[in-house]
Amino acid sequence: MSSPVEVALNNLIKIDRSLSSPVYLQIAKQMINAIQRGVLRHGVRLPGSRQLALGLGVHRKTAIAAIAELEAQGWVTVSANRGTFVHSVHAGPADQPVAFDSAELLRYPKEAGFGFRRSMLLDRPVSLSRYELEFTDGLPDVRLAPMDRLSKNYAGILRRGNSRGYLGYSHVEGNTFFRQHLANYLNDTRGLHVGVENILTTRGIQMGLYLASTTLLEPGDRVVVGSLSYYVANMIFQKAGAQLSVVPVDEQGVSLEAIRDLCRGGRIRMLYITPHHHYPTTVTLSAERRQALIQLSVEYGFVILEDDYDYDYHYHSSPVLPLASADRSGMVVYIGSFCKALAPGLRTGYIVAPENLIAEIGKLRRIVDRQGDMVMEQALAEMIREGEFQRHLKKAQKIYQERRDALCMRLAQEFEEYLTFQKPPGGLAVWTEWRRDLNLLKLSRACAESKLHLPQTLLFQSGQVSGIRLGFGNFNLPELHMATDILRDSVAKVSG
Template identity: 65%
Template sequence: MSSPVEIPFKSVVLLDRISGTPVYLQIARQMINAIQRGVLVTGAKLPGTRTLAEMLYVHRKTVVAAYNELDAQGWIEMLPNKGTFVTKKSPVDESKRLSFNANDLVSYPKQAGFSFDQSMLLDKPVSVSNVELEFTDGLPDVRLAPMDKLAKAYSSVLRRKNNRKYLNYSHVEGNAFFREKLADYLNNTRGLHINSTNVITTRGIQMGIYLASTLLIRKGDNVVVGNLSYYVANMIFQQAGAKIISLPVDDQGISVDAVRKLCATTRIRMLYITPHHHYPTTVTLSPERRMELLNLSVQYGFIILEDDHDYDFHYNSSPVLPLASADSAGMVVYVGSFCKAMAPGLRSGYMVGPENLIPELGKIRRIIDRQGDLMMEQALGELLDEGEIQRHIKKAQKVYHQRRDLMTDILQTHFADYLTFKAPPGGLAIWTEWRKDINLMRVSKACLKQGLHLPQTLLFQTGQLSAMRLGFGNMDESELQESMLILKNVLEKIV
């Protein structure tokens, strides 16, 4: 058996005095690690508790507790009048002792020992910065979210004994009460004609797109998107094996003529659109084109996946109703969420579709998310029932309207030499088209040095296009003014 003096215990056991893990557990776990990796082999004699305590500068009782833990787990055996040894139960053989490296014991492997496919999908899709000012692609201001109302409702739900059923597993397509109130809300705000059996809850719009793609798309299917389109949705379709076909988008939305011509020669499985405010250009799909697309979907049999991410915020007039509100043939799958209306971190979304589609979507969802958060859905359902969410959206819309007007005034007054734009009728972002001689990536890097983050995902610069999507929703008026001043100063220096 090995003598304990041959084993570098000071290197085997590296203690973190400020860690929340008790010291005795740190000792036990690192010795287990050493046994597993062959540094402490079967039959190795361990130092006495006093000796090891002196080596590690800990109390003897700490080592006793560590040895008791190792003994309880079966890693060591304590033999009276002989000492403490690594048990023969250990799978490590003396002949296979590994070379010792202390860093190997305190870090997880950086490289997998097996092969796997690596994908470009969502490869660093969002750049992160620690600066306080940041333009987004249209995120809301989470400071406006009615968290006090939600906290009160959620706390009440947790305290009620009759809600304990939501703590168990479920096989439903979401909380029944929430689905019922959500259906009423969508009927009232979007002109739909649905009930709870037409609704399944999700963790946001991206999950809805993923569920629809997994269920409805097969490898080689053609999916039509606008040019430009939502890059995350494109990646989801690509992951499903679809062939993506981009068609032109003008100031009235995606070109229906281009869709019609394509259908005449190519079988289309799905058309993905963001009709209320097209991503990223913010244009609204005209009512005429909506009806034409519905007719074409029936004629050629393609699915319309309608992503209505920005419906809740409109400033000039009542919004154009979704395609789903006029769908009488069951060709539209409607995807939405409360992530913009409330806060992105509250991952609450939904899908609307024909009644026989919902259970099949539910089967797919249960593979990746057993049932969602039924307690939170109950709380959100109660806020919908009490009109709290509706009142919040109405108040937030006024705030965002003021921020949009401030942003457009600044752009018109101070940026006319650099870009052109149209004030969006709704949503939380403005599409700006820039002079082609301006390097937007250079602008982004210079802004970051001045404390303003312009993520790369907001920049659209090719040989034919130079544009930027600037979200105004996440910043208050003083933050918007400061951010635009930084952007102007950068442009004056580098252009």
């Protein structure tokens, strides 16, 4: 018969009475942890309930309840007149104490014990701000979002007698009511001619890019992007095994001649484009190039993946309609979202494409994310139906235009010797081109010293370009003045 365990249980078990978990369960769980990790080996006899209670400073009934829990889960065997013995796969001398580090018992493994494939493509981190002031790549001001109305709709849906219909599984393509009103909205605002069968909902632009590229691309396929492009999209294409081909972007958008030359030189599978406001430079693809580009895609058979990330904000004339509105041959896959119109955290987006492609992408969606947030989609659809969403956009557009004008005025007045820019006709960011002798990374660090976050993802500096994409949407006017003051002072510090 083995003697009672010689491990000091008061060192092994730490009781925290501030936790909601009962003390007997804390004891049982920590003893299970010690058994699983081999500190308490098979056959070890545990102290009796009286001794255990005394050692841990708990009531005997608590110790009895802990032992009963261990027995119920099969971790110990209780034998009448003999005692309680550990039941474990860990063999070894039951009477010999095992050295252990009590902190190690509470630590999760830092590294996997097996090998796996790592991706350098995805190493570029998203830099989160520690400061209240932050230049973004064109995010909206979440304080302007109609959250009262949205939350009222959301809560009302949950209170309805038919709410179960939104809380179970539904169409993979998304909430049908939402897709109906989304189709109406897109047809009205973007000149599309689509129905619910042409729409699949997603959780934002990036999910749409991932689903479309995974479905459409094979390893070795060539994808054409602008000479400056959205780095997340580039990573998604490369992760799918595609090879990127870069074409120049001028004041009228991507170069049509460069794309044609690539087509003549070999097969391209896809062109990724942000034609309304090219990312990051904000230039708009000209109407002439839009028509020619669609004809070129039909001639050479490549997919146009149209990312329309900020179509909703335009400040002068009516916006140029997307390429998808002129597509009669089924060559355009159109991706958009409500993240810029409302708030980035409300992950509601969509893919618009021919019906057979939507059905195929839906198969992939089914295993990645069974469906979207049916309640949120219903709430948003009701806002669209009632005109609340459209009224929000109209109100927000005036505010963002005022902020754009304020930023451009500051840039023109106080940064003239350092940069040039063109006032964008829409969107939530300004593209600025800086003097080549100014180190933009040092500028970012100088801004951080004054508690202004200027993320590296907004900096584009190489032998050919020196630019920063400055988002203004998330600032109110006082914040915008504070941010530009810090930026101005940081530029003077770095350039001096």
